[in-house]
Amino acid sequence: LRLLEAIQRHDRTALGDLLGTEIFSYAEVPYRIRPYGDILRDARATIEFDTARAARIDERVADRGTDGKLLTGPEGSVYHANLLEKLLVPALSKLSNLIPDAGIWMNTQRPEWNDANNALGGGGVSVVTLCYLRRYLVFLAGLVADVPARSLPVSAEICAWFDRIVTILEEEQDLATAGRLAPGDRKRLMDRLGGAFTTYRETVYAGGFSGKQELSMSRVGDLCRAALVFVDRGSGANRREDGLFHTYNLLDIAEDGSGVEIDHLQEMLEGQVAALGAGILEPDEALAILRRLFASDLYRPDQHSFMLYPDREVPGFLARNAVPTAAAEAIPLLRDLLADGDRSLVARDVDGVCRFHGSFGNARDVAAALDELRRRQAWRPAVDRDRERVLDLFEEVFRHKAYTGRSGVMFGDEGLGCIYWHMVAKLLLAVQEYVLRAQREDAPPSVREGLARMYFRIRSGIGYEKSVAEYGAFPTDPYSHTPPDGGAKQPGMTGQVKEEILTRSGELGVTVDDGAIRFQPVLLDSGELLEEPGVFHYFDHGGAGRSLEVPAGGMAFTICQVPVVYERTAGEAWTRIAFADGTSAEHPGNLVDARLGTDLFARNGRIEAIRVGIPQKTLGRLV
Secondary structure: OHHHHHHHHHOOOHHHHHHOOOOEOOEOOOEEEOOHHHHHHOOOOOEEEOHHHHHHHHHHHHHHHHHHHEOEOOOOOEOOEOHHHHHHHHHHHHHOOEEOOOEEEOOOOOOOOOHHHHHHOOOEEEHHHHHHHHHHHHHHHHHHHOOOOOEEEEEHHHHHHHHHHHHHHHHOHHHHOOOOOOHHHHHHHHHHHHHHHHHHHHHHHHHOOOOEEEEEHHHHHHHHHHHHHHHHHHHHHOEOOOOOEOOEEEEEEOOOOOOEEEEEOOOOHHHHHHHHHHOOOOHHHHHHHHHHHHOOOOEEHHHOEEOOOOOOOOOOHHHOOOEOHHHHHOOHHHHHHHHHOOOOOEEEOOOOOEEEOOOOOOHHHHHHHHHHHHOOOOOHHHHHHHHHHHHHHHHHHHOHHHOOOHHHOOOOOOOOOOEEHHHHHHHHHHHHHHHHHHHHOOOOHHHHHHHHHHHHHHHOOOHHHOOHHHHOOOOOOOEEEEOOOOOOEEEOOOHHHHHHHHHHHHHOOEEEEOOEEEEOOOOOOHHHOOOOOEEEEEEOOOOOEEEEEEOOOEEEEEEOOEEEEEEEEOOOOEEEEEEOOOOEEEEEOOEEOHHHHHHHHHOOOOEEEEEEEEEHHHOOOOO
């Protein structure tokens, strides 16, 4: 999404032109998502492998190369789609799994980015995806609003899916504005959306795409607006009492299928980053959340940074699978089994602690043992009477539904007490966006300065601002995570690198809007400016080594291999552009217009250097 946003900022017409251009394709993946009804019955077994289809794909690859992995049309050639269609599919997929006031259902046997939460696949519902979906829908609505075409061709099956989803969301708008949702109302919307997705999948699985039909741009806008009402309600419903946001929830579907309840998991850093990144908060609200974040159990003072989730004590081996005696004896079936010495379900150990049978790995194993016990005539009535109570007790003891994966039981590899540096970098980027937004919107000075302080406080916890002893590794190298009992671990080009490239550009004050480039640093530390004159070495467009002088009180960097020199000035901002033909131009302000921006981004060599006067009053680190 950030790449799409960047393209839009650099060239407002580029994506609009691609919306109707059919140059995109689909991978044909030989997996099939089961129908919605099957997913309801078992959300942890929702994918089937299509062996025959996999064989056909392999035959195509052998015949035509890697293009054989792409979806084909009725005539056998690669099926092409336009950008509008490619943007609609992920939005519709997420909306088809929308659970009101809970998030997006994770029912495709996989976690989100953090595989330490892999056990959430199935019963987990993501507030994170809900927040990012909001930013996506806002972007999509703005994109289609700028398109001159009234309609564009989209695959007929996707149009039908689109029509069902937008109709459902429009018909259910009363739910979005209601008070507390009843479990039955939540389940009704969930059933309707899930059924629409199943209809689409079954149609495409059976016959592929049949052709194109026109889809109205105004209806795409209608979809975004109708969906945003539910998304915004959902994000608000997941605000915790302490001001932070829930990150993941658990789905609790009634045995008779009549309703759906929601259970919340512990706070996680990922949810706060998603809420900040979604843009749903005002700058003063963002500042309040950041203050609360530093006061929360997510903060690790020794590293001046944030863990993925709060650290906690993990029960020892013997403390697990301990069934409270009162709870066991309250169920007649278990009480009688213990009295009879039958160990098929429960037994007492040498210390008298009641425990479930040691071979049980999950509730299915308990259910199988109950089925086996029921085969014995003497126990059949008791099993029929107490079956659900036994299964409920098993869940109370082990809390398998709330099990998230190694994030809840391990201490390394993004587990308990770990700082995951990519997520901290994502937090830094989200906060920087609020700093720049507060500046654009002329928020009160206390808010602007408070956000800037938070930005630098978060940045101070990142590796390159630490000593080797504190970081436990070379501070300038990217690492995956820092466990609670050692230095940074798992070096490599992690996602942290990407986020910090973006934040560095923001610190330098380089922004692009509609192709024009503005140089307005509000987060630039004056300590980065040279105390003495220096020489900046760089490579030009032809790969030749070049150099230029940088005055005291200045600094230099490149954009698209064009050097940009900042010079501290006591007055107002100015911009001076040197051209390759020996001419130059100077104007007041800090903006390079879109015409010259096109030359810069094209790397055509017309611009040789840019110098910008940076007012002294805008510099100075706010700590």
